[in-house]
Amino acid sequence: MTGRNTKKTRRKYDAGFKEEVLKMVASGRPVAEIAQALGVGDNLIYRWKNAAKSEKAKSSNLHNGSTHPPDTFLEIERLKSELRRTEQERDILKKALGILGRGI
Known part of the structure; x- marks a missing residue:
């Protein structure tokens, strides 16, 4: 092993970029294709998709009268x-x- 520090840094994506990716997914394009074209991991897109879904569920519960x-x-x-x-x-x-x- 070399004595180098091989620490990876995380890239940060703004909300606008995430929204555009989710619109592409919603339009029916395969996640793998989008991920490869943008240089983003498949799992990251799936995480964004699930987070958006849970946020939508939270906001709909808020408007349905639960609180x-x-x-x-x-x-x-x-x-x-x-x-x-x-x-x-x-x-x-x-x-x-x-x-x-x-x-x-």
């Missing part, structure tokens, strides 16, 4: 308490009708 913005949360709590109060009033009126109905 509510604070204003929406407060509105839901207010409506729940109003519903409980209205149900109690209804139950009281049912009991009153039952009591008054027996006397007739």
Whole structure:
């Protein structure tokens, strides 16, 4: 062995480049072909693809109502308490009708 330092440095790719690669993949071109043409590893493209998919899933979960913005949360709590109060009033009126109905 020689005494050289053979440490590899990682190349960094900006978001625009990654998006272009993912558009190429989405258009139907084979990953291997894209990787060879751009000098990027196949596995790296697959990692970018999976990361984009998980980000999309996260954002869709956020918009599907699994987590509510604070204003929406407060509105839901207010409506729940109003519903409980209205149900109690209804139950009281049912009991009153039952009591008054027996006397007739």
